[in-house]
Amino acid sequence: MWRKLLAGTAVISMKSAKCSDSGMATNDLPEYTWDEIKTHKTPGKSVWIVMGKGVYDITRFVEMHPGGDKILLAAGSSADAFWNLYRIHKQDKVKDMLESFRIGNLKGGEKLEALNDPFSGDPNRSTHFIAHTEKAYNGELPNDLLTEKILTPNTEFFVRNHLPVPVVDENTYELELVFEDDKCTSFNLKDLKSKFPIVSVESSIQCAGNRRFEANQQGVTRGVEWRGGAIGNAVWTGIRLRDILKHLGEINPEYKHVQIEALDTDPNGPFGTSIPIEKAMDSDTILAFEMNGETLPRDHGFPVRLIVPGYVGVRNIKWVKRITLSTSESPLIWHKRDYRLFSPNDSLGNVNFEEREPVYDMPVQSVICSPIDSTSFDSKNENVNFKGFAYSGGGRGIVRVELTTDHGESWIEAQLEKRQQRLGRRWSWAFWNANIPSSDIEKEVCVRAVDDAGHGQPESLKSIWNYRGLLTNSWHCIHLIRK
């Protein structure tokens, strides 16, 4: 459909054929002030948006927008933030299409009020991060900083946001619970913290798209180009989800899913997902207020984050607003249309989302964090020291990490630093390190981990590549240069 739309634009007269002009002022067009622009935000009447210095009348385009109503969030305002949010806009063809709707320039010296930028309330982030996108913010630590501490400091924990960070007043915050079709209740933060036992759980959280950068070497995927650092480990403190659910009464066995809606929203509705009732009732599934002993940072879900140990990052919903017991999975687009177990044969055009199951659990993963890829090593030193992390989903722990300098002909077992966690509840990553004789290193060094179900990592990325670059977990290989 997107392709069809792009093709369709050929019949619209192109006011600017050069994509480099997109958003730049053009001398032959009238100027408009923000006050005037703001009056053009009514679908069916006229819809203007601003991009950079350009003013565009997109009335005719609104209904054709592949992203649906979302475009109206920028009506009478600036669309810059949204274009940053959705990578698909970053193509010359899309920019050309936008220019075809150009009607004028933003009046010189005019500034958009901060209020118009939905990301203007976002918190500051660590200067250590590699920021892949600013709006919404997505940032990770460089690999070699990742394995400094087995509990990742809060400020260094990767940030994966889909939307602007909600601004929440803890005094008025309420968590809503819908536990039967006709019953609804809510708790304020004080209730939550005082009415239920407080528990702590140590759990790693990994984004399904971690290592997408490598997947993109194999073929173009869609999403943030994580280098391996979209994972962290923390102690989460809060109350058990099951304590709240049980507090409400006997749970009707028809309710097989717990839907969670968040406070971060866009015009299509809130961010959200669902988890199976069995996982919701697990003693380690909690509503957390604290991360590593501190108040939950805004970027990690202040005031309340759902922690679902062993599950993929996206199910660990931040800024929890509403919890609903339901007979069905979440109907929200974030649950239904993404984060699924895609096949190498799937593509955006042909995937049947209903046929692909959501990712909850995750396969075993390991990364060489240092040395970093493409650095040189001194062959006069006897050994080269390798360090990294390993992790598996579903509470499966790491039992072995092995490195190879001959692409799997032989393996060198690494030393493991594991957390003490019970079988089936091994939620935390493991660190590992190994010394390899310099003389053994030709060029490539790869790592693989084995979890307690005996799962290893696939040797080639080709066998697991998918168009969303999810669950990239083939052997992690780096190349080193002898000096």
Add this chain to the structure above:
Amino acid sequence: MWRKLLAGTAVISMKSAKCSDSGMATNDLPEYTWDEIKTHKTPGKSVWIVMGKGVYDITRFVEMHPGGDKILLAAGSSADAFWNLYRIHKQDKVKDMLESFRIGNLKGGEKLEALNDPFSGDPNRSTHFIAHTEKAYNGELPNDLLTEKILTPNTEFFVRNHLPVPVVDENTYELELVFEDDKCTSFNLKDLKSKFPIVSVESSIQCAGNRRFEANQQGVTRGVEWRGGAIGNAVWTGIRLRDILKHLGEINPEYKHVQIEALDTDPNGPFGTSIPIEKAMDSDTILAFEMNGETLPRDHGFPVRLIVPGYVGVRNIKWVKRITLSTSESPLIWHKRDYRLFSPNDSLGNVNFEEREPVYDMPVQSVICSPIDSTSFDSKNENVNFKGFAYSGGGRGIVRVELTTDHGESWIEAQLEKRQQRLGRRWSWAFWNANIPSSDIEKEVCVRAVDDAGHGQPESLKSIWNYRGLLTNSWHCIHLIRK
């Protein structure tokens, strides 16, 4: 140590140097009757054994026996059954060593009473089975019979026995429970069947050594050479283990493991293992009396078998005798010295069993059951139909099965026949089938499955091979001949 012993035998005069003579009558030696032989079974005095027609005085060897005291089970009797049980004996060097202890022949016409054969009470088995060993019995269906029924008929369910099948009188059978250091209780079969709710669970059981035949193509392993058929699926009916444990009272949180001892024994003690308390308390972990609606067959654990869905076959203990709540894992040799997550670097000589964790959960598996390997296909037919099973441990279901005719360059998705089971409780295998155009088939066709944690199967066996041939789950490939 074994090697050392073999080397040591060189100083003992060899009465027969030809290994083909082992167990045959030799003309120049005296004859002994069973009555006389039976009097020589006292360690420290004299120990004779019989192998075939040969009589051997092994008094000097008893203490050196690598298998420990087990050798005394045959004292004053026939050792044939035990040699069949332990493959390590089937070497020319071992036979030569035995002949060095030869003192005579069994008197002509003498027959060993059935009582002396611990396997004489074993039940009859399906004629469909490939019987890998008779004593103890280990048999599987040929692959092409395996996928006929999604619930494997009881008589066709693979049999993996370590020891003789116990002969149990259901009227006197008692299940013992040791639930505190000083408390012990027991239930007879009538109690078990009447005092607790009866439940049914559908679960596949797979032997950790399934597909060891292939592992042996890569390098010699130790164990039964299963061809892929060491798996079956059944509905098990019985009572929840947790109902019995709760019946006994509050469980002290110090008890982290449930040890299970079985009725099948050898001189070293009973067969047995342990499982973590969390798994023991799971609603689907049961003590089964029935298999597919019939009384549990003797080969499958009559009268009571522990069913631990999602766990490797060996933990699904047959002929349960005693259940003990404990602070530690089972001390039995079958638990401590085998069925562990071995590395490709481990060998019998160097493995530190304590360092390797027991296999409980199992990785994703799939097998092409038909056509069978090395058969021809008619290239005049448009398609070749492929069928098989896929399975993953830990309650993870199969989400996708794919075949490749070009060793992973491209994949053809198979049709899945899955059981309706809840996420996290997907205990049953899935069947699959796919039609592949004859023209696409060069020679090799491989299958791989993906489970709901996103785990696939490794493409090469080399990366997972271990000396015990456990958890062999690389892509299953067959070769076909065009005609």
